[in-house]
Structures are given as C-alpha cells and as structure tokens.
Amino acid sequence: MQLSKKLEGNKLTITVSGRVDTITAPEFEKYINENIESITELILDLKDMSYTSSAGLRVILKAQKLMSAQGSMTVINVQDDVMEIFDMTGFSDILTIE
Amino acid sequence: MNKIFKIRTNLAFNIVSAVILLLIFFSLIVSAIGYVSFTNAFYREYRESTCNMAQTATLLVKADNIDTYLAEGGTSDEYLQSQKNLDKYCLKMDVSLVYVIKVDTSDYGRFTSIFNSVGRNTPYSPWKLGYQQDATNDEYIQVYKDLYEGNISNGTIYRTKDLKGAPPHITTLVPIKDTKGEVVSLMCIQRPMKELKDGRRPYLINIAISTVILATIVALLCTFYIRREFVNPLRRIATETDRFAKENKKGDELGSVSKIHEISTIGLSIDKMESDMLRHIENLTAVTAEKERIGVELSIASTIQENSIPNIFPAFPAREEFDIFASMTPAKEVGGDFYNFFLVDDDHLAIVMADVSGKGIPAALFMMVTNILISDRTHMGGTPAEILTFVNNNICEHNRADMFVTVWLGILEISTGKITAANAGHDDPAIYRKGGQFEIFKSKHDLVVGAMGGIKYKDFEIQLNKGDKIFLYTDGLPEATDKDNKMFTLDGMINVLNKHKNKNPEGILDGINESVSEFVGDAPQFDDLTMMCLELKDDKCLKTLTVDATTENLATVNEFIDGFLEMNDCPLKEQMKIDLSVEEVYVNIANYAYGDGTGEAEISIENNDGEITIVFKDSGVAYNPLEKADPDISLSADEREIGGLGIFLTKKNMDSLSYEYKDNQNIFTMTKRIL
Numbered sequence: 028m029q030l031s032k033k034l035e036g037n038k039l040t041i042t043v044s045g046r047v048d049t050i051t052a053p054e055f056e057k058y059i060n061e062n063i064e065s066i067t068e069l070i071l072d073l074k075d076m077s078y079t080s081s082a083g084l085r086v087i088l089k090a091q092k093l094m095s096a097q098g099s100m101t102v103i104n105v106q107d108d109v110m111e112i113f114d115m116t117g118f119s120d121i122l123t124i125e
Numbered sequence: 126m127n128k129i130f131k132i133r134t135n136l137a138f139n140i141v142s143a144v145i146l147l148l149i150f151f152s153l154i155v156s157a158i159g160y161v162s163f164t165n166a167f168y169r170e171y172r173e174s175t176c177n178m179a180q181t182a183t184l185l186v187k188a189d190n191i192d193t194y195l196a197e198g199g200t201s202d203e204y205l206q207s208q209k210n211l212d213k214y215c216l217k218m219d220v221s222l223v224y225v226i227k228v229d230t231s232d233y234g235r236f237t238s239i240f241n242s243v244g245r246n247t248p249y250s251p252w253k254l255g256y257q258q259d260a261t262n263d264e265y266i267q268v269y270k271d272l273y274e275g276n277i278s279n280g281t282i283y284r285t286k287d288l289k290g291a292p293p294h295i296t297t298l299v300p301i302k303d304t305k306g307e308v309v310s311l312m313c314i315q316r317p318m319k320e321l322k323d324g325r326r327p328y329l330i331n332i333a334i335s336t337v338i339l340a341t342i343v344a345l346l347c348t349f350y351i352r353r354e355f356v357n358p359l360r361r362i363a364t365e366t367d368r369f370a371k372e373n374k375k376g377d378e379l380g381s382v383s384k385i386h387e388i389s390t391i392g393l394s395i396d397k398m399e400s401d402m403l404r405h406i407e408n409l410t411a412v413t414a415e416k417e418r419i420g421v422e423l424s425i426a427s428t429i430q431e432n433s434i435p436n437i438f439p440a441f442p443a444r445e446e447f448d449i450f451a452s453m454t455p456a457k458e459v460g461g462d463f464y465n466f467f468l469v470d471d472d473h474l475a476i477v478m479a480d481v482s483g484k485g486i487p488a489a490l491f492m493m494v495t496n497i498l499i500s501d502r503t504h505m506g507g508t509p510a511e512i513l514t515f516v517n518n519n520i521c522e523h524n525r526a527d528m529f530v531t532v533w534l535g536i537l538e539i540s541t542g543k544i545t546a547a548n549a550g551h552d553d554p555a556i557y558r559k560g561g562q563f564e565i566f567k568s569k570h571d572l573v574v575g576a577m578g579g580i581k582y583k584d585f586e587i588q589l590n591k592g593d594k595i596f597l598y599t600d601g602l603p604e605a606t607d608k609d610n611k612m613f614t615l616d617g618m619i620n621v622l623n624k625h626k627n628k629n630p631e632g633i634l635d636g637i638n639e640s641v642s643e644f645v646g647d648a649p650q651f652d653d654l655t656m657m658c659l660e661l662k663d664d665k666c667l668k669t670l671t672v673d674a675t676t677e678n679l680a681t682v683n684e685f686i687d688g689f690l691e692m693n694d695c696p697l698k699e700q701m702k703i704d705l706s707v708e709e710v711y712v713n714i715a716n717y718a719y720g721d722g723t724g725e726a727e728i729s730i731e732n733n734d735g736e737i738t739i740v741f742k743d744s745g746v747a748y749n750p751l752e753k754a755d756p757d758i759s760l761s762a763d764e765r766e767i768g769g770l771g772i773f774l775t776k777k778n779m780d781s782l783s784y785e786y787k788d789n790q791n792i793f794t795m796t797k798r799i800l
Contacts, residue, residue: 048683080771116773
C-alpha cells in the first residue's frame with residue numbers, strides 16, 4: 028500500500044494504491060487522522076487501490092464520520108472489484124462516490 | 126358343542142351307529158317281507174277252507190227245488206229243513222253268514238235271497254225268502270257272472286276294512302248246480318277275518334323284538350371288537366405319537382397293538398420311526414454343535430485374516446504425496462484374495478494384490494503364508510522380481526497341496542512416481558492418467574507363484590505422474606456374476622472406474638462396490654472381491670499451512686493462498702474474493718481465538734475439479750462466527766457501526782460456509798467454485 032496527498036487550501040486529496048488489508052489499514056487510518064485537521068473537503072482517490080478488506084472499509088467509514096462533522100468527503104476512481112465490495116456492504120449508499 | 130363334535134368324530138361311535146342303522150333297515154325289510162308273505166298265506170288258507178265250507182254247504186240244499194221254494198213262499202218242510210240245517214252249519218262253522226241267492230242272469234246286477242243264516246255276534250238280520258237286493262258292487266257282479274257262466278269254480282271277495290259295522294271278512298261263493306248241471310243259484314259264506322289281525326300283530330312284534338335283540342347283540346359284539354382291535358390300538362398309537370411329538374424322548378415300544386395286520390403295521394412303523402427320529406435328532410444335535418464351533422472358529426479366523434492386512438483408512442494420514450484405499454469382501458467367511466501395502470522406507474511404498482487358487486480355509490491359510498513371506502522379503506530389500514523369485518522358491522519347496530497364487534507386486538518410489546513391478550499371473554491393473562481415462566496397463570505375465578520352483582521373475586516399470594491413479598483388483602471383480610449368469614466384465618469395470626475417475630481412491634472403490642452390488646443383485650457372491658486404488662497426489666490438489674495465529678502472519682497466509690490459486694489458474698477476480706474471505710476469517714482467529722495468548726492456526730486449501738475448499742482449524746475458544754447477525758447495510762454513515770463487516774463479506778464472497786467444533790478445534794470450512 029502506498030499513500031500520497033495533495034493539499035489545495037482546505038481541500039485534501041489522498042491517493043491510495045495497492046492493498047488495504049488488516050496489516051496496512053492502521054497505517055492508512057493514521058495517515059488520514061494526521062492530515063485532515065482543518066480540512067473541509069477530503070477526496071479519496073482509489074484509482075490504484077486493488078483490494079480492500081473489512082479493515083479498509085472500517086478506515087473509510089471512520090473518515091466519512093469525521094468528515095461529515097467538519098466538511099465533506101468524496102471517493103473517486105473506484106475500481107470495479109472494490110466497487111463491488113462497496114455495493115455488497117451498502118457503502119455505495121453512504122459514501123459520495125464520483 | 127365341542128363334546129358333541131368329539132363324539133361325532135369318534136371312530137367306535139360311528140361304526141356302531143352305522144351297524145345299528147343297518148340292522149334297523151334290515152329288520153324293516155324282513156318285517157315287510159314277513160308281513161306280506163304272512164298275509165298272503167293267511168288269505169290263501171282262508172280262501173281254501175272257506176271254499177270247502179261252501180262246497181260242503183251246497184250239499185245241504187236241493188238245487189232242483191229252488192224255483193219251487195220261491196213259488197211256494199218257503200212253506201214246505203223240505204225248505205224249512207234245509208234252512209234249519211244251514212243255520213246249524215252256520216253256527217257250527219262260526220261264520221257270519223251262510224246264504225243262497227239266485228242272481229238275475231240278465232245283467233247279474235240283482236239277486237233274490239233263497240236261504241239266509243246269520244251267525245253269532247253279527248250285526249245282520251236274516252233276509253226273508255224272495256228278498257231282492259242290488260249287487261253290492263261291480264266286483265260281485267263280475268264274480269256272479271263268472272260263476273254262472275262256469276268260468277271259475279269258486280269266487281272269493283275280501284273285505285279287509287271294516288264295512289258298515291261289519292269286521293273285515295271274506296265272502297266265498299260257489300255255484301249250486303241242479304241235476305242237469307245248470308247253475309241255479311249261488312252258495313255264499315261270509316267269514317270274519319279277525320284271526321288275520323289277531324295272528325299278524327304278534328307275528329310282527331316277534332320279528333321286531335328279535336331284530337332288536339339281534340341288533341343289540343351284534344352292536345355289542347361289534348363295539349367290543351372295534352374297541353379291542355381298532356379304537357384302543359389307535360388310541361395307544363395316538364397317545365404315543367402325541368407324547369413323542371411333545372417330549373422327543375424314547376418311550377415304551379408299542380409293539381403289536383392289534384390282530385388286524387394294517388393297524389399292527391402302523392404301530393410297528395411308529396416304533397421304528399421314533400427310534401430313527403431319535404437317532405437323527407442325536408446326529409443333528411452333534412452336527413449343529415460342530416457347525417457352531419466351526420462357525421465361531423471361522424469368525425475368529427476371519428478377524429485374524431482381516432487384521433493381517435492394513436484395514437484402517439486413511440492408512441498414512443501424514444503422507445500428502447499419495448492416497449491409498451483398499452477393500453476385501455470374501456465370498457465365504459475367509460478368503461483367498463488379499464491386498465497389502467506398506468512403507469518399505471520413507472520413499473518406497475510396496476503394494477501387493479494377490480489371488481490364491483481355491484476358496485475357504487485352505488486358500489486363507491495359503492494366503493497368510495504368502496502374504497507374510499512377501500512382506501518379510503520386501504522389507505529385506507530388492508526388486509519385486511527378486512522378491513517373487515524368492516517367495517516362489519520358498520513356497521514350492523513346501524507346497525504339498527499344489528496350491529498357487531497370482532501376485533501383482535509393485536514398489537512405488539514416492540518422490541519420483543516410478544513403480545517397479547512384477548506380475549506373477551495376475552490381472553493387469555487399470556491406470557488413470559491425469560486428465561484422461563482409466564485404461565488397462567498391459568505387462569508381461571510370469572508364472573503364478575507356487576506352481577514351479579526355480580523360475581526367474583522379471584521387473585517392469587510404470588511411471589506415475591502427479592494426479593495419476595492405479596487400480597488393482599482380483600478376477601472376482603470382472604467375473605462378478607448376476608442371477609442370469611452374466612459377468613460384470615473388464616469393460617464394465619473400466620466404465621464404472623471412468624464414471625468415478627475424478628474421485629479419491631475411497632470414492633472410486635465405493636463407486637465400484639455400489640455398481641457391483643447393483644449388478645449382482647440377489648445372486649450369491651461366488652468369488653472374493655478385492656481391490657485397491659493408489660493415487661499419486663497432485664500438489665495442486667491440496668496444501669496445508671500451519672502458522673502462529675497472529676495478524677503479522679497474514680502476509681504468509683496470503684502468499685500461501687495466492688500461490689495455490691495461481692497454480693490452479695484461478696481468475697484474478699475470484700482470487701481477490703477468496704483473499705478477502707481468507708483474510709477476514711484468519712484475522713478473526715488471530716484476534717480472538719487465543720485471547721491474549723497465542724496458538725496455531727492450520728489452513729488447508731484443496732481444489733476438487735475447480736471447486737476450492739479452504740479449511741481453517743484452531744484450538745482456541747469455541748466460537749461460531751456464522752452465528753453473528755449480519756450488519757444492517759441500509760443505515761446512514763453516522764448510524765453505521767465501525768466494523769462487523771468481516772464475516773458478512775465472507776458470506777457474500779464465498780459459495781458456502783460451515784462451522785463445527787470437533788476434538789477441541791474450531792473447524793471453519795468455506796468453498797468457492799473458480800472454474
């Protein structure tokens with residue numbers, strides 16, 4: 028899993044690539060927590076995220092809850108396989124996916 | 126009712142009743158004949174004597190003067206004298222009436238009285254001379270006519286019934302002729318027949334009494350005789366047979382029970398039958414006891430034989446490189462077929478399939494000897510040909526029974542799959558090549574073991590590759606026969622093998638057994654049925670990984686699973702789903718199974734024709750993840766709980782999940798079809 032970010036004022040884009048699993052998810056969570064202070068618009072770019080387990084979903088749901096308190100969160104470029112998991116778990120209804 | 130029935134079926138009663146009935150019938154006939162002949166004799170005698178009386182009476186009448194008496198009105202002394210004489214005669218003879226009449230010869234229908242004398246104790250009053258009266262009936266008219274015309278010399282008319290107050294009587298008529306020989310009048314005498322009645326009754330009573338006495342005597346004699354010669358002997362026979370049937374023990378001999386030959390023969394025959402039967406019972410008891418003893422011994426022998434060959438499966442649970450399964454179904458309690466397999470060393474597995482000539486105990490003993498010789502000699506090392514050469518020489522040296530055994534002996538080098546084998550006259554095995562079909566593998570046959578010493582057996586090789594199977598059997602399989610004497614045949618066997626070719630050895634043997642049972646039906650099993658299947662397992666088929674159940678080891682688990690899936694050409698999409706499910710289940714075990722401590726998790730993955738089965742085992746606390754309720758995925762982001770999605774995702778991504786807790790282990794199994 029690799030993580031990168033791009034900050035434009037109060038808008039933060041985090042790009043996730045590779046696998047988000049039980050081992051890597053804590054790192055992902057920490058990365059988000061460290062960077063979203065005073066951010067009102069969070070973009071999660073999942074263009075290169077090939078895999079996520081429930082651990083990854085948990086991080087994304089946490090981020091959604093945090094961001095709905097201080098702004099908004101949008102998920103973009105979701106791969107088909109991951110999208111299938113979002114659909115399965117009802118995440119496609121609670122996330123803003125573009 | 127029962128009592129009446131008993132009496133009715135009683136032999137003596139029936140015979141005596143029949144005799145009595147017969148005698149009654151007989152006496153009735155005798156009485157009837159006696160009655161008729163008595164009556165006839167009485168009538169004849171009466172008629173003759175009365176006729177004589179009438180003839181005599183005619184002498185008392187002067188025939189020539191009859192017309193004169195009528196003309197004078199009976200006043201002449203001569204008429205009166207004649208009347209007086211006739212009266213006297215009437216009383217003397219003790220008859221009812223003596224009278225003389227002159228019949229009107231124009232139609233004989235009317236007559237005129239001439240003389241008339243009435244006897245004692247009669248209801249008549251005498252007719253006067255010249256009294257005229259019509260003839261009583263046509264019978265009288267006929268007699269009058271016959272007498273006047275001279276057709277008969279006398280006539281008799283019987284009145285057997287009381288008539289107008291008169292008792293039964295006979296009337297005899299004779300003609301009175303004048304000196305010219307002309308019939309001028311008729312002399313009639315009426316005589317009562319009370320003697321007939323008086324004589325006939327005692328006669329009948331006598332006959333009846335004597336018949337009854339005779340019947341009683343005969344019945345008594347008959348009863349006595351029947352009881353002595355029939356009933357009592359038969360009763361003795363019946364009692365004795367009844368006793369024998371109940372007790373089955375020797376009793377008193379019946380001997381000669383009756384003077385009647387047939388009855389006596391029954392008694393003697395029963396004596397003989399009883400003694401014969403007792404002898405047979407004794408024999409049968411002895412034979413049965415012996416049979417039971419043999420049965421028990423055979424059952425022990427059967428157990429010994431079964432245990433002389435490996436019969437616990439899986440035979441080598443620790444070996445993943447191969448799988449072997451075998452079965453032996455003897456036709457009798459013990460059989461001459463056998464299979465055997467054993468590890469010679471870590472890399473060599475010996476497999477033996479053999480069939481001893483003959484069946485039953487001799488074959489079983491021969492089988493034990495051969496099996497021990499082969500396995501002992503195999504453990505000493507050498508090729509199958511060397512082993513069979515040694516075993517053959519050894520058996521021939523001591524083979525007094527001229528028995529022999531066909532043997533297929535192979536030694537598998539597990540690491541390379543190479544089988545070195547020798548065939549002593551045994552059926553060729555069938556070999557399955559991965560992705561192909563079962564086919565008979567033909568090889569050179571050497572002579573059967575035990576036939577002739579000094580033979581050199583030859584080795585040949587079979588290369589098994591991973592995923593290949595070899596099936597060995599005895600001729601009892603292709604030669605299994607149904608009730609119409611049709612054989613299962615080698616082709617039938619190959620067909621069934623190919624129907625089950627993708628199964629493991631146990632599955633294949635089950636399939637064959639099922640098909641053979643179905644084919645044979647109710648026909649008795651004629652030959653032993655023995656078979657064995659060895660599979661050189663494909664690495665792709667099953668792998669197992671055991672790790673410390675920690676989240677850190679997830680990478681190792683992923684690598685293990687992915688490696689297997691890639692080797693099995695799993696599509697990436699399915700691989701991701703399986704990866705996801707494995708991660709969720711494994712992380713669950715790592716986080717919760719052992720609490721704060723650590724323990725092991727065993728993960729095995731198997732591919733059965735495109736269906737992946739993954740089994741997780743851990744020895745942690747019993748926990749069934751399938752009992753956890755699914756999360757509500759319709760809630761909003763704020764309402765949704767963090768977590769709880771793992772097992773839900775697993776359920777969604779796999780085809781089936783199951784959980785059991787067995788031998789202190791959580792066993793979680795999931796399957797997914799990938800091809």
